[in-house]
Amino acid sequence: MRLRTDMMIFVAAASLGLAGCQSASPAYQPAPPPPMAAPPLAAVPAQPVSRNTLPPPEASMQAPDAPMAGGPADQTMQPGTQVASLPPAQSAASGSGGGASVGRTDLLGGWKLSSAGDSCQLFMSLTTWSGGYRATTRGCNGPALKGVSAWSLDGKQVRLIDDQGATVARLYASSKTQFSGETQAGAPVSFAR
Numbered sequence: 001m002r003l004r005t006d007m008m009i010f011v012a013a014a015s016l017g018l019a020g021c022q023s024a025s026p027a028y029q030p031a032p033p034p035p036m037a038a039p040p041l042a043a044v045p046a047q048p049v050s051r052n053t054l055p056p057p058e059a060s061m062q063a064p065d066a067p068m069a070g071g072p073a074d075q076t077m078q079p080g081t082q083v084a085s086l087p088p089a090q091s092a093a094s095g096s097g098g099g100a101s102v103g104r105t106d107l108l109g110g111w112k113l114s115s116a117g118d119s120c121q122l123f124m125s126l127t128t129w130s131g132g133y134r135a136t137t138r139g140c141n142g143p144a145l146k147g148v149s150a151w152s153l154d155g156k157q158v159r160l161i162d163d164q165g166a167t168v169a170r171l172y173a174s175s176k177t178q179f180s181g182e183t184q185a186g187a188p189v190s191f192a193r
Contacts, residue, residue: 100173115189131161
């Protein structure tokens with residue numbers, strides 16, 4: 001009698017198990033209905049194209065890199081003529097009074113970093129890091145730029161910092177997408193989007 005009861009329990013459990021497997025099997029699921037095709041759209045008549053003559057451009061609409069009348073391009077330069085200019089690092093890093101106003105979130109993401117013929121990528125995040133926030137470079141050849149591991153924003157000045165906490169470079173914003181300054185060694189440096 002005991003054997004018969006055990007056999008009935010086994011058969012009932014096996015039946016329930018197999019019934020559960022069959023109802024969840026994807027082979028026995030009904031196929032979804034085929035998608036209905038949208039009816040074709042009627043053509044819309046196009047309006048005729050008109051043709052008008054444009055007025056002449058205003059003087060203020062001149063291309064930014066075009067020479068101005070009476071400017072240096074109108075004058076003939078003699079050999080040996082010296083022209084005064086400031087290196088970009090000096091004009092941009094002339095002090096904390098100059099430069100565009102930026103916030104930390106303006107600096108987040110990827111930038112093209114250039115210094116003394118070296119061109120690579122700079123990535124800045126808001127992850128707290130030694131000396132400021134996390135920064136990394138990729139593809140830099142110079143040891144100073146390779147070693148950048150953090151950045152900080154002090155007023156209008158952006159400092160790039162190495163893993164020892166030493167300043168690698170100081171830069172100022174000329175716009176929210178262009179920063180320039182100099183490295184601790186005095187080489188010009190810039191990053192831009």
